[in-house]
Amino acid sequence: EAQVTQNPRYLITVTGKKLTVTCSQNMNHEYMSWYRQDPGLGLRQIYYSMNVEVTDKGDVPEGYKVSRKEKRNFPLILESPSPNQTSLYFCASSGRWGNSPLHFGNGTRLTVT
Amino acid sequence: GDSVTQMEGPVTLSEEAFLTINCTYTATGYPSLFWYVQYPGEGLQLLLKATKADDKGSNKGFEATYRKETTSFHLEKGSVQVSDSAVYFCAPHGNDYKLSFGAGTTVTVRA
Numbered sequence: 001e002a003q004v005t006q007n008p009r010y011l012i013t014v015t016g017k018k019l020t021v022t023c024s025q026n027m028n029h030e031y032m033s034w035y036r037q038d039p040g041l042g043l044r045q046i047y048y049s050m051n052v053e054v055t056d057k058g059d060v061p062e063g064y065k066v067s068r069k070e071k072r073n074f075p076l077i078l079e080s081p082s083p084n085q086t087s088l089y090f091c092a093s094s095g096r097w098g099n100s101p102l103h104f105g106n107g108t109r110l111t112v113t
Numbered sequence: 114g115d116s117v118t119q120m121e122g123p124v125t126l127s128e129e130a131f132l133t134i135n136c137t138y139t140a141t142g143y144p145s146l147f148w149y150v151q152y153p154g155e156g157l158q159l160l161l162k163a164t165k166a167d168d169k170g171s172n173k174g175f176e177a178t179y180r181k182e183t184t185s186f187h188l189e190k191g192s193v194q195v196s197d198s199a200v201y202f203c204a205p206h207g208n209d210y211k212l213s214f215g216a217g218t219t220v221t222v223r224a
Contacts, residue, residue: 004156031210042216043157043202050210059213090156098206099145099164104156 002027006091006105013081014113021076021108023091029103031094032074033058034066036087037107043090049074050097081112115140115207122200122219126193134188134218136177136203144207146170146179146186151200151217160188160201193222 004025013019025032033048035058045058049068063085065077074093078085088109092102120135138146145164149157161170166181175190186203200217 033212035214040216043214045211045213048210048212056210058211092157097210098208099162101147101159101162102149102157102204102212104158106156 002103004091004093004103004105006089006108008108009106010109012111012113015082016080019078019081019110021078021089021091021110023074023076023105024072025074025093025103026072027093027095027103028071029093029095030071031097031100032068033092033102034064034074034076035090035092036060036085037090038087046076046089081110083112086110086112115144115205115209115212117203117205117215119203119215120218122217123221124218125221125223127223128195129192130222132188132190132193132197132220134201134203134220135185136187137183137185138203138205139184140205140207140209142208143181144205146177147204147206148175148177148186148188149202149204149214151202153199157202157214193220195222195224198222 034046035043047066049055091105094100117138147162148160150160161172163170163179169178202214202217
């Protein structure tokens with residue numbers, strides 16, 4: 001089954017403790033991206049990647065890192081999480097950018113205390 | 114980057130009512146246009162798309178027509194059901210790889 005898999009689904013952590021949210025897609029998609037969803041603010045793009053080893057900042061990249069060493073994986077790294085990064089996170093992937101839709105994972109709900 | 118102006122919600126309707134959600138966009142070039150839907154507790158999924166001017170996308174009784182002259186892609190459904198309760202997002206996929214979705218439009222359909 002074609003899918004985008006995020007792990008974990010739920011995560012509670014403390015301020016400053018490094019964490020990684022994994023994202024993997026099995027559709028051989030070139031494009032991948034990360035979003036955070038907050039009430040009243042919608043989905044805002046954190047980082048995106050056009051292909052392996054090619055990444056760029058979205059609208060809200062501060063406090064986040066990403067890497068794209070393989071086509072299928074696009075982990076989101078929070079080196080020193082803070083409470084304002086408490087949010088619902090979504091990973092998405094797409095074939096050739098433009099005409100192809102985004103495929104979303106089921107989300108990761110992160111709470112930073 | 115590309116951006117959208119989408120009708121603010123929340124929208125509350127009775128079953129079998131007509132639904133319209135307005136969407137206008139700004140984008141470089143001639144983007145493909147998408148509507149995504151987010152059901153409670155889930156990620157976004159594609160609802161419909163149109164890739165060029167005057168194209169009509171349709172799915173699950175929903176329709177939207179790509180209007181280049183007005184840069185709009187309004188979503189319509191003639192008779193909504195309770196199962197259509199969700200958050201709806203309009204999104205242009207333009208030449209810019211950056212894409213944020215905005216707040217979306219929350220639709221609640223009452224039986």
